[in-house]
Amino acid sequence: xxxxxxxxxxxxxxxxxxxxxxxxxxxxxxxxxxxxxxxxxxxxxxxxxxxxxxxxxxxxxxxxxxxxxxxxxxxxxxxxxxxxxxxxxxxxxxxxxxxxxxxxxxxxxxxxxxxxxxxxxxxxxxxxxxxxxxxxxxxxxxxxxxxxxxxxxxxxxxxxxx
Amino acid sequence: xxxxxxxxxxxxxxxxxxxxxxxxxxxxxxxxxxxxxxxxxxxxxxxxxxxxxxxxxxxxxxxxxxxxxxxxxxxxxxxxxxxxxxxxxxxxxxxxxxxxxxxxxxxxxxxxxxxxxxxxxxxxxxxxxxxxxxxxxxxxxx
Numbered sequence: 001x002x003x004x005x006x007x008x009x010x011x012x013x014x015x016x017x018x019x020x021x022x023x024x025x026x027x028x029x030x031x032x033x034x035x036x037x038x039x040x041x042x043x044x045x046x047x048x049x050x051x052x053x054x055x056x057x058x059x060x061x062x063x064x065x066x067x068x069x070x071x072x073x074x075x076x077x078x079x080x081x082x083x084x085x086x087x088x089x090x091x092x093x094x095x096x097x098x099x100x101x102x103x104x105x106x107x108x109x110x111x112x113x114x115x116x117x118x119x120x121x122x123x124x125x126x127x128x129x130x131x132x133x134x135x136x137x138x139x140x141x142x143x144x145x146x147x148x149x150x151x152x153x154x155x156x157x158x159x160x161x162x
Numbered sequence: 163x164x165x166x167x168x169x170x171x172x173x174x175x176x177x178x179x180x181x182x183x184x185x186x187x188x189x190x191x192x193x194x195x196x197x198x199x200x201x202x203x204x205x206x207x208x209x210x211x212x213x214x215x216x217x218x219x220x221x222x223x224x225x226x227x228x229x230x231x232x233x234x235x236x237x238x239x240x241x242x243x244x245x246x247x248x249x250x251x252x253x254x255x256x257x258x259x260x261x262x263x264x265x266x267x268x269x270x271x272x273x274x275x276x277x278x279x280x281x282x283x284x285x286x287x288x289x290x291x292x293x294x295x296x297x298x299x300x301x302x303x304x
Contacts, residue, residue, distance in 0.1 A: 003277070003278050003281050008278055012270055012273055012274045012277075015269060015270045015273045016270040019266045019267060019269045019270050020266075020267075022266050023262075023263050023266040026259070026262050026263070026266075027259075027263075028205075070203060071199050071200075071202045071203035072198045072199060072202035072208060072212055073199065074187075103219055104216060104219065105195065105198065105212050105215050105216055105219070106212075107202060107208070107209060107212050108202060136187060136192075136195055138192055138193075138195040138199055141187070141192050143187075
């Protein structure tokens, strides 16, 4: 086979395209930063969420947190008790005292699944177990609500008296 | 004017309700988190320090404050050291990226220049045992 000018031009073009694509792949790109918060059932999977809970009996859940902020961040999940219509919004956290807290530093691209054991003592229908995600603003030295939350409605019933 | 005032009040209320509330953070831990954020955003490996600080947070949850504080200070020392290395690391990273790009972009040029020559040499090498004979032309005009 003879390598004439035309064949060489085609081969060089293929090599050039491959080089440009390879170079484009190694240039660092900034992706859209985001955080993820998920609520999992007692088996650590989506589903099997408790609907009815006996007051004073612990319930088991799992909270999933993932960091894709492009840097390591200090996060905290706060659990609170709300009610129907009294849950957080994208801008405002629930105005209620925390019943459970978990703080962790996650590297970029890292995630964690944390077991949660909560005991609800007050009876009532449609109580909302709210999990809010907070991020630590190191420059300001304070926590900031990320606007992300999960909630689970449960009916808390009276326990059977022996 | 009243609208503006209302808007400002709403913003202030939102800001007040979206900050604080969660667990208080000590000064060294806050500083360590700030350094970790900065170093990790530059691509530095801070996995070991994150691990140490998470261990400290676990100890804080168990109210073993003295041990936790010691771990935070240990991580902070390492982070301060890494922070001092940051300008050098950034320069190395930039040079390495530049070298990689230069390599990728020089490949087509090198290919264009060397490939025909190498191909010709290979072609000749494969046929090194061949002999060239002069063939007499046949005269068909008889």
